Amino acid sequence: MLYASKWLGILPSSGSCSCSVSLLVRKLSSVSGAAPKVCIVGGGPAGFYTAQQLLKARHDIVVDIYERLPVPFGLVRFGVAPDHPEVKNVINTFTQTAHSERFYFHGNVNVGMDISVEELKEAYHAVVLSYGAEGNRSLAVSGEDLIGVFSARDFVGWYNGHPSNKELHPDLNCETVVILGQGNVALDIARVLLSPLDMLKKTDITQRALQTLAASRVRRVLMVGRRGPLQIAGTIKEVREMINLPGTKADLLPVDYDGIAEALNGRNVDRAHDKNIENGGWWTGSKQAMGIRFLRSPVKVLPGADGKRVAGIRLAVKKLEGSGEGAQAIPTGHTEDLECGMVICSIGYKSLPIDPAVPFDPRRAIVQNNLGRVQGTAGLYCSGWLKRGPTGVIATTMNDSFDTARIILNDLEAGTLDMSIHKPGAQDITALLKARGVREVSFSEWEKINSEEVRRGEALGKPREKLLDVEEMLAVAWS
Amino acid sequence: MAVRACAGLLRSSSGFCSLNQTFRFQLNIRTFSTQPVCHSRSSSQSKVLLHFVNQNGMKTSVTGTEGESLLDVVVKKNVQIDGFGACEGTLSCSTCHLIFEDSMYDRMETMADDEMDMLDLAYGLTKTSRLGCQVTLQPWMDGMTVRVPQEVKDQRDVQETKSKQ
Numbered sequence: 001m002l003y004a005s006k007w008l009g010i011l012p013s014s015g016s017c018s019c020s021v022s023l024l025v026r027k028l029s030s031v032s033g034a035a036p037k038v039c040i041v042g043g044g045p046a047g048f049y050t051a052q053q054l055l056k057a058r059h060d061i062v063v064d065i066y067e068r069l070p071v072p073f074g075l076v077r078f079g080v081a082p083d084h085p086e087v088k089n090v091i092n093t094f095t096q097t098a099h100s101e102r103f104y105f106h107g108n109v110n111v112g113m114d115i116s117v118e119e120l121k122e123a124y125h126a127v128v129l130s131y132g133a134e135g136n137r138s139l140a141v142s143g144e145d146l147i148g149v150f151s152a153r154d155f156v157g158w159y160n161g162h163p164s165n166k167e168l169h170p171d172l173n174c175e176t177v178v179i180l181g182q183g184n185v186a187l188d189i190a191r192v193l194l195s196p197l198d199m200l201k202k203t204d205i206t207q208r209a210l211q212t213l214a215a216s217r218v219r220r221v222l223m224v225g226r227r228g229p230l231q232i233a234g235t236i237k238e239v240r241e242m243i244n245l246p247g248t249k250a251d252l253l254p255v256d257y258d259g260i261a262e263a264l265n266g267r268n269v270d271r272a273h274d275k276n277i278e279n280g281g282w283w284t285g286s287k288q289a290m291g292i293r294f295l296r297s298p299v300k301v302l303p304g305a306d307g308k309r310v311a312g313i314r315l316a317v318k319k320l321e322g323s324g325e326g327a328q329a330i331p332t333g334h335t336e337d338l339e340c341g342m343v344i345c346s347i348g349y350k351s352l353p354i355d356p357a358v359p360f361d362p363r364r365a366i367v368q369n370n371l372g373r374v375q376g377t378a379g380l381y382c383s384g385w386l387k388r389g390p391t392g393v394i395a396t397t398m399n400d401s402f403d404t405a406r407i408i409l410n411d412l413e414a415g416t417l418d419m420s421i422h423k424p425g426a427q428d429i430t431a432l433l434k435a436r437g438v439r440e441v442s443f444s445e446w447e448k449i450n451s452e453e454v455r456r457g458e459a460l461g462k463p464r465e466k467l468l469d470v471e472e473m474l475a476v477a478w479s
Numbered sequence: 480m481a482v483r484a485c486a487g488l489l490r491s492s493s494g495f496c497s498l499n500q501t502f503r504f505q506l507n508i509r510t511f512s513t514q515p516v517c518h519s520r521s522s523s524q525s526k527v528l529l530h531f532v533n534q535n536g537m538k539t540s541v542t543g544t545e546g547e548s549l550l551d552v553v554v555k556k557n558v559q560i561d562g563f564g565a566c567e568g569t570l571s572c573s574t575c576h577l578i579f580e581d582s583m584y585d586r587m588e589t590m591a592d593d594e595m596d597m598l599d600l601a602y603g604l605t606k607t608s609r610l611g612c613q614v615t616l617q618p619w620m621d622g623m624t625v626r627v628p629q630e631v632k633d634q635r636d637v638q639e640t641k642s643k644q
Contacts, residue, residue, distance in 0.1 A: 053561070086569030093565065229485040236483040237596040243488075252488060292488065325481075393600060395574050398562045 035060045036412055037425035039124045041111045042131035043067030044074020046384020048094040049398045050128055053405030055100050058412070062102045064124075064426045066115075069163065070107045070441040070473040071449060072098070074132060076394070077466075078162045081188040082203035083195065085463065090394060098443045104426055107441030108474065112354035114438045115429060121379055123428045125417050126408055129358065129367055129374070129382040130401070133349035133390040139180070143301025144345075148174075148310035152185045152346035159192055159209035161466035163473075166208070172216035174341020178313050180298055181346030182225040183233035184393075187242055189344055190221040194248045194288050204463045220251070220289045222338065224313075226297045226329045228320045229256060235393075242290050251291030295319060299335055301343055312339045349390035364389065372404035379417060381408055445477035452476050483599055525618040531558050532626045545618055549611035549625065550575050560627050568612035570594060573601035575611035578626040583607075587614065603628035 038054055040047045043065045051063045071077065073091055080087045098105055109115065120127045136151040138144070150170060157165035177193060179186045192200070197214055225232065243250045296315040304311030314337050318329035353360035359368040359375055366389055367374055367382045374380040383404035384397050411417045433440065449467060456465035467473050524545040529552060531539045543552035550564045566572040570593050584607035590598070594613045601608065608628070
């Protein structure tokens with residue numbers, strides 16, 4: 001928490017005296033219309049980093065985050081792998097932001113259904129859309145709808161306790177799982193499928209997932225990608241984790257790397273390592289393998305005898321033309337079939353339009369914008385994956401959100417956003433929501449959910465045991 | 480980035496694994512480079528003068544203590560660098576990326592693979608870049624100048640766009 005406190009440049013005030021002074025200042029500001037009011041749609045890293053930067057830059061700005069779920073933090077909570085707890089440390093800095101006096105969290109509010117973007121624009125000087133990418137890119141091959149085919153997003157959501165994935169019930173009673181895609185999400189899923197239970201049971205993975213994994217028969221996970229090893233989207237840390245996973249051997253085909261060593265240069269290739277022979281290596285007794293297959297793309301998911309469940313996948317064999325990032329995978333006309341009991345599509349997330357009033361680019365699946373200013377409409381902005389597309393790590397989103405915040409601050413300074421007009425902010429929105437039967441979850445109410453999850457986790461030797469059910473979250477929040 | 484990931488695969492493809500990679504059985508628990516809050520310091524530990532130069536060229540001078548990491552210094556001395564140290568020194572991000580003078584960089588201990596993995600993802604990477612959480616202050620660093628890296632998109636893009644509207 002010490003690290004987090006520096007972000008705001010203001011520390012939370014203590015004592016009732018300064019509280020009532022700031023209340024007075026806030027009331028005065030709202031009467032004169034001088035205090036800029038900004039709302040952010042989406043309580044994940046993009047939303048929180050945008051808020052953080054705005055609050056730090058101006059001591060009069062008020063920021064409201066509206067989040068669909070009762071719980072904040074988005075993919076930091078639901079996307080980051082359970083065995084990467086340090087990546088979730090950013091929650092500390094977000095929590096510090098949330099405790100700022102001029103910040104309010106409004107959970108359990110579905111923008112697009114409970115309230116419209118137009119209504120938010122009327123109530124605020126600026127609205128920032130930071131709701132990320134809740135859809136998936138589709139395979140568009142036959143057999144995609146067979147039982148046993150999942151999107152990576154749903155599978156990750158399942159083991160990370162996302163309420164909309166709690167009824168997923170993946171059947172791990174098969175030997176081989178094929179993951180389409182070779183990015184970090186694919187690597188995370190492969191690692192979770194094959195990690196020793198002793199490692200996983202100390203993480204915040206859900207008990208339900210743990211029990212399913214304990215009964216799992218999966219011994220082989222293959223990550224299949226369209227192009228070659230030089231185009232792999234996963235980063236070195238995750239690749240290294242795959243290679244080092246206890247009890248699992250790395251199942252790679254040397255032929256895939258022909259000619260690659262010559263193409264690599266600089267500090268990255270240590271030929272001495274290649275000569276470092278591990279006789280009778282620690283994995284030779286392993287019964288598990290995590291493998292990578294290149295230059296293959298899905299043609300068809302093959303059903304089993306009952307016609308309903310996946311039993312294999314047909315892959316087109318490709319060859320690579322060109323090099324580097326621009327390399328293209330060209331068909332050779334050959335196919336091969338891989339036997340498997342599950343297919344997980346990890347080929348990318350996709351943003352969805354939530355409100356017809358917001359210009360959306362269906363081809364790129366992002367909100368149409370220029371440097372974060374939504375096109376064709378004043379006072380509307382975007383940050384994070386919704387703005388640039390669903391790639392990158394938290395630091396990428398952080399920098400992007402800081403950029404959007406700076407654009408907003410520029411517009412406030414320049415008068416493009418007219419602060420002389422009084423805006424009611426959350427006052428009006430909360431009233432509208434109440435009239436529609438929607439009750440919000442505040443940040444301190446989320447903290448009750450948080451405490452309950454930590455309490456349940458303690459009993460199990462885990463950092464937390466996540467609540468899986470929105471109704472249960474609300475019951476705890478409002479208790 | 481893709482190149483280094485591929486190199487990692489290449490090393491493994493022959494079925495070999497170097498000894499020092501063998502024993503990571505536990506969770507990826509990264510030890511902090513130093514204690515996050517320093518309560519007691521021996522008075523014999525030297526003070527180290529540091530100059531931080533931010534993206535606008537503005538210099539901030541602070542004094543750190545031998546044995547602290549640069550992340551500790553930035554936090555304790557409240558040096559204003561946006562988003563610095565998001566993962567709190569656990570080698571899970573690249574936001575404490577800093578650029579060093581050649582002479583300083585050359586004297587530092589070689590980077591471990593863990594640090595290199597994360598640094599590879601940093602914006603504005605240079606030949607004398609390091610992650611601040613992994614650099615521990617030594618007396619010979621007294622007077623060192625450290626630069627905050629440029630982001631891929633910097634303020635000049637913002638200004639240009641504004642003037643066009």
